[in-house]
Amino acid sequence: MDFSLNGRRVASPPAMDDDPLLYVLRDHFGLNGPKFGCGVGACGACTVHVDGAAQRACQLTPRDVKGRTVVTLEGLGSGRPDGLHPVQRAWIDASVPQCGYCQNGQIMTAAALLAADPGAGPAAAAAAMDEVVCRCGTQARIRQALSKAQAVIRDGS
Amino acid sequence: MTELSRRSLLKALGWATGGIIVFGGAGGARAFPTFPYRGAPTPEDAAVWLSLRPGGEIEVFSPRAEFGQGIAVALRQIVSEETGVGLEFVRCRLPGTGMIRPARATVGSDSIKDFGPLLAQAAAALAAAMRARAATLIGVPAESLTPSGDGFKAASGATVTLSRLAKGKPLIIDEQAVATAEPHSLRPGRAHTVVGQAQPTDDIDAIVTATRPIYADDIRLPDMVHGAAIRPELVGGRIEAADDTACRAVPGYLGLHRDGDFIAVLAERRGALRPALAALEVTTRGDGKVDDATIAAALDVDAALAGGALEHVLESDDMDPAADYDVDLTLDVPMAGHVPMEPRTAVARFRDDGKLEIWTGTQDAFFARAVVADELHLDEDDVVVHGLRTGGAFGGKTLCTVELEAARLARAAGRPVKVQWSRRDEFAGNFQRQPSRHRIRARLAPDGGIDAWWHAFRAGHVIFTSAALGPILQFATSFVPDMGSKRGALPPYRARRKRIEFEDVRLPVPTGPWRGLGAGPNSWAIETAIDALARQANRDPLAFRVGAIAADQPRLAAVLRQVATLSNWSDRRPDAGRGYGVACGVYKGMSYAAVVAEVAMADGDAPRVSGLWCAHDCGLVINPDQVRAQIEGNLVWGLGMALHERLEVRDGRIQADSHADYPLPRFSDVPAIDIALIGQEHVSSGAGETAIVAASAAITNAISALTGTTITRLPYRG
Numbered sequence A: 001m002d003f004s005l006n007g008r009r010v011a012s013p014p015a016m017d018d019d020p021l022l023y024v025l026r027d028h029f030g031l032n033g034p035k036f037g038c039g040v041g042a043c044g045a046c047t048v049h050v051d052g053a054a055q056r057a058c059q060l061t062p063r064d065v066k067g068r069t070v071v072t073l074e075g076l077g078s079g080r081p082d083g084l085h086p087v088q089r090a091w092i093d094a095s096v097p098q099c100g101y102c103q104n105g106q107i108m109t110a111a112a113l114l115a116a117d118p119g120a121g122p123a124a125a126a127a128a129m130d131e132v133v134c135r136c137g138t139q140a141r142i143r144q145a146l147s148k149a150q151a152v153i154r155d156g157s
Numbered sequence B: 001m002t003e004l005s006r007r008s009l010l011k012a013l014g015w016a017t018g019g020i021i022v023f024g025g026a027g028g029a030r031a032f033p034t035f036p037y038r039g040a041p042t043p044e045d046a047a048v049w050l051s052l053r054p055g056g057e058i059e060v061f062s063p064r065a066e067f068g069q070g071i072a073v074a075l076r077q078i079v080s081e082e083t084g085v086g087l088e089f090v091r092c093r094l095p096g097t098g099m100i101r102p103a104r105a106t107v108g109s110d111s112i113k114d115f116g117p118l119l120a121q122a123a124a125a126l127a128a129a130m131r132a133r134a135a136t137l138i139g140v141p142a143e144s145l146t147p148s149g150d151g152f153k154a155a156s157g158a159t160v161t162l163s164r165l166a167k168g169k170p171l172i173i174d175e176q177a178v179a180t181a182e183p184h185s186l187r188p189g190r191a192h193t194v195v196g197q198a199q200p201t202d203d204i205d206a207i208v209t210a211t212r213p214i215y216a217d218d219i220r221l222p223d224m225v226h227g228a229a230i231r232p233e234l235v236g237g238r239i240e241a242a243d244d245t246a247c248r249a250v251p252g253y254l255g256l257h258r259d260g261d262f263i264a265v266l267a268e269r270r271g272a273l274r275p276a277l278a279a280l281e282v283t284t285r286g287d288g289k290v291d292d293a294t295i296a297a298a299l300d301v302d303a304a305l306a307g308g309a310l311e312h313v314l315e316s317d318d319m320d321p322a323a324d325y326d327v328d329l330t331l332d333v334p335m336a337g338h339v340p341m342e343p344r345t346a347v348a349r350f351r352d353d354g355k356l357e358i359w360t361g362t363q364d365a366f367f368a369r370a371v372v373a374d375e376l377h378l379d380e381d382d383v384v385v386h387g388l389r390t391g392g393a394f395g396g397k398t399l400c401t402v403e404l405e406a407a408r409l410a411r412a413a414g415r416p417v418k419v420q421w422s423r424r425d426e427f428a429g430n431f432q433r434q435p436s437r438h439r440i441r442a443r444l445a446p447d448g449g450i451d452a453w454w455h456a457f458r459a460g461h462v463i464f465t466s467a468a469l470g471p472i473l474q475f476a477t478s479f480v481p482d483m484g485s486k487r488g489a490l491p492p493y494r495a496r497r498k499r500i501e502f503e504d505v506r507l508p509v510p511t512g513p514w515r516g517l518g519a520g521p522n523s524w525a526i527e528t529a530i531d532a533l534a535r536q537a538n539r540d541p542l543a544f545r546v547g548a549i550a551a552d553q554p555r556l557a558a559v560l561r562q563v564a565t566l567s568n569w570s571d572r573r574p575d576a577g578r579g580y581g582v583a584c585g586v587y588k589g590m591s592y593a594a595v596v597a598e599v600a601m602a603d604g605d606a607p608r609v610s611g612l613w614c615a616h617d618c619g620l621v622i623n624p625d626q627v628r629a630q631i632e633g634n635l636v637w638g639l640g641m642a643l644h645e646r647l648e649v650r651d652g653r654i655q656a657d658s659h660a661d662y663p664l665p666r667f668s669d670v671p672a673i674d675i676a677l678i679g680q681e682h683v684s685s686g687a688g689e690t691a692i693v694a695a696s697a698a699i700t701n702a703i704s705a706l707t708g709t710t711i712t713r714l715p716y717r718g
């Protein structure tokens, strides 16, 4: 399947057309951002952006993204001055990660949320972030980082 | 100081080529998994942990695994503080069995306490060696040199950079130098610069940008294939037969591998595994009878008490069952899962020389090596386990599981194999937190203290888990009290008479170490009963605790007083739908926590935690940012215990298949958290499991303050 992956046109092998997109991204394209957490759409660890929206790569196949634009954590900051999206910057500044394994899903979900709704209030934030599981207990820091990133994005800096 | 003296050490440092790096003397541990563990680290061990590399960097070979507790950066901070070398020039590599001498499992919050001081000694020895070499290089007395972060400066103004120091010759240290070194970096009360600094976890850049491989699933080898073991659906079940005829239609399917009870499928692509597993005809055996009621019956502490004293008596005053007690509670803690976000993953490959390499995220690389070598009839020296950053462990990644599966399949396939557990495997294929049932009877003394305290409980095994021990060892250990199940059972309060007795029960579902072991459940039970006593006495629960705390626990009283200030306790009164609760505890006799929770509960709604405050004393803090993160994690775990977590068994089957069936605290369930770190005049202890002793009870006590009813069963879902 042909699609755009982190700004490049790519083709996934036909033998993988029915595989979860997550495995195609990880095993064929060698990407490390999207993670396997549950494989059934229940945790958010595999989140990628498809045409800008947060989607679960374990629930998609290459057929679903044919001709569309896929961005992973690797491509999120591209074109930014320091290579970091404001959400990534805020995640570092607030020292969010513990084990780090869920953070792909947290960051990609937060970035899609703020892109779609820069003024997202607590209810919208909860609706998006509640669906991404963190077992280590970084939720309080995620909230701090999210509002920091939101301030940066709204101020346009 | 010796240089280049030991061949094995040189190999570990990478100067010798070829061969898998080997250190002698692991043996002995393989029959027992987490117990008994390898001994405490020695100066001989520590001499291998540190070296100055030719590039001018100090390299730490960590003897501790990293799974989010922030140990790697803490170890770097100790080395930086001790040597005066800037933190940016100190790097840390996670434990591989080829790098260091056998180190015990990373468990029990003891990394800083048990490894920190020795690492500081090694760093002091390295600092002395560096200084001596610098003095020789520029021909000045060693005393005239001061560290400048990236090297040394002489009184004359001459400088020596780290890379010049290390040029051509690695700088290593020996056992003698470590044993005699006198470090200062962990001495409380001294002015520190790097120790005490907030630092994010190592690898935060790779976590946030995914630009470097750091987890086991990021390892991809040429020609690698994928495998998945088949597990019985039912608890205690067995696979009798597997027919893979239909699997052969799945493109990429490679075959079925069977070796005794181990059955697995192999495929070229990960995507072929699930269709292959779906096509596989499996005949299993299992009685399907185990359920929550079976487990509850096994834990029936009252039935056990009817037969007299319980098997293990920790405090032995006599108690009269017929007497009146002010508080008489039966309390239930269910089974719970670890649910690390990273499912167990390992990559195994046999090299051309027949040696086996494994990449994995584990709490115990050396145990994994011992088990794999034993099972595959390899010499331990011919197996190397590379420990990678692990996506959460929580006591659950202490046994050898996926590593052995990958190794067996790599041998069968003749190709490198990656095995990653499914989420179902994580829920059902691992051991669980032991459930427990407690009976607590207590009586108030006329002076407002505690007259009698009688705590009897039955709990699943923790250390002598059937997940790890064969039947013979299960029998052999069945007479010894399980030190995991009883952790935290002694209350930190004064009572005129005390009786504490328990039984560890072998349950049909394997149980084992889960963050804090028995301390979380036991202290929840104790702190629930203490709160009920305070209510009975009509006393403020915080003041009641401060008054009842044993005289030898001043640090516990201190965290309680501190959390009162932090949370503005004296002004907090339950009002329309908002309640406040407090709890406290001591972890492993070394660390202290007190927690205040605010819970909001509108009529008929589930309770919501709207504020958490924690005062915490784990002695001198190396990295306040990471200690706070550990406390935050423990508070969220306590919240999960209190309101969410329960692993159900029905019809012989663990019911959870994914996160959808096992609710954990979510983003909007977690309130803002306020933390005070005190007690830094004491030596460092541990922070990884401390606050869990107070978190769950603070929350359930807050609900009880609102409703007037003691919560006797976890989780409370309203």
Ligand code: FES
Residues within 6 Å of the ligand: A035, A036, A037, A038, A039, A040, A041, A042, A043, A044, A045, A046, A047, A056, A057, A058, A059
């Ligand atoms: S791995 Fe896709 S949602 Fe869990």
Ligand code: FES
Residues within 6 Å of the ligand: A097, A098, A099, A100, A101, A102, A103, A133, A134, A135, A136, A137, A138, B068, B341, B391, B392
């Ligand atoms: S940081 Fe470990 S699961 Fe979120």
